[in-house]
Amino acid sequence: RPTAVIVGVDGSAHARAALFWAADDAARRGVQLRIVHGMGMPLVMAAYAPPERYTASEEVREAGQRVLAESAASVAESHPDLPVAVVLAPENAPAVLLNEARGHDVIAVGTRGLGSVRALVHGSVSVRTSAEAPCPVVVVP
Ligand code: ATP
Ligand code: MG
Ligand code: MG
Numbered sequence: 001r002p003t004a005v006i007v008g009v010d011g012s013a014h015a016r017a018a019l020f021w022a023a024d025d026a027a028r029r030g031v032q033l034r035i036v037h038g039m040g041m042p043l044v045m046a047a048y049a050p051p052e053r054y055t056a057s058e059e060v061r062e063a064g065q066r067v068l069a070e071s072a073a074s075v076a077e078s079h080p081d082l083p084v085a086v087v088l089a090p091e092n093a094p095a096v097l098l099n100e101a102r103g104h105d106v107i108a109v110g111t112r113g114l115g116s117v118r119a120l121v122h123g124s125v126s127v128r129t130s131a132e133a134p135c136p137v138v139v140v141p
Contacts, residue, residue: 001102002031002032003029003031003032003102003104003105004026004031004032004033004034004085004105004106005022005025005026005029005031005032005033005034005105005106005107005108006022006034006036006097006100006101006105006106006107006108007019007021007022007023007033007034007035007036007107007108007109008036008037008038008093008096008097008107008108008109008125008129009035009036009037009067009068009071010037010067010093010113010114010125011063011066011067011070011114012110012112012113012114013110014110014111014112014113014123014140014141015071015109015110015113016071016074016110017110017140017141018108018109018110018138018140019035019071019074019075019108020078021108021138021140022035022106022108022138022140023075023078023079023082024079025106025108025138026079026082027079027082031083032082032083032084032085033075033079033082033083033084033085034084034085034086034087034100035068035071035072035075035084035085035086035087036086036087036088036089036096036097036100037064037067037068037086037087037088037089037093037096038089038090038091038092038093038094038095038096038097039060039061039064039088039089039090039091040089040090040091040092040093040095040096041092061088064088065088068086068087068088069086071086072084072086087100093125093129094124094125094128094129094132097109097125097129097133098129098132098133098134101133101134101135102134102135103134103135104135105135106135106136106137106138107129107133107135107136107137107138108137108138108139108140109125109126109129109130109137109138109139109140110123110126110139110140110141111123111126111139111140111141112126113125122139126139
């Protein structure tokens with residue numbers, strides 16, 4: 001796979017900001033934009049629910065598909081010629097982003113997401129992804 005800009009989306013305004021940055025960056029570089037969504041259980045919920053049941057939920061899958069479709073549609077409006085791929089994966093977000101990324105890619109995420117712990121500067125996805133990625137990670141405010 002050639003170089004790509006990979007962006008994680010969760011339906012939040014933060015992720016939307018990351019999406020716009022990523023689309024502009026991919027267009028600038030002349031590379032594909034890969035929009036990914038992880039359906040896996042966030043780490044903070046691991047204590048409360050069994051992962052299999054959470055991931056199997058049809059609601060979770062449909063919500064993920066909706067978020068990806070909305071994201072791809074808004075990119076198609078602003079960057080009609082940009083090659084775009086969407087990826088819906090069963091893992092949690094950091095795992096999906098890290099699985100997708102090669103050393104020559106760029107990953108974009110928002111500072112935070114749908115989580116409600118506003119005291120945190122960065123959400124757990126941005127922290128874990130930037131800590132473990134094989135490529136540069138842009139955390140978009
Ligand atoms: P936490 O989830 O740790 O409670 P949070 O929801 O505020 O905190 P994160 O989930 O880390 O923050 O979100 C930061 C960014 O990570 C989002 O703006 C988005 O770009 C990306 N992201 C979050 N969840 C997903 C997901 N399920 N799939 C893909 N990308 C995601
Ligand atoms: Mg989150
Ligand atoms: Mg958080």
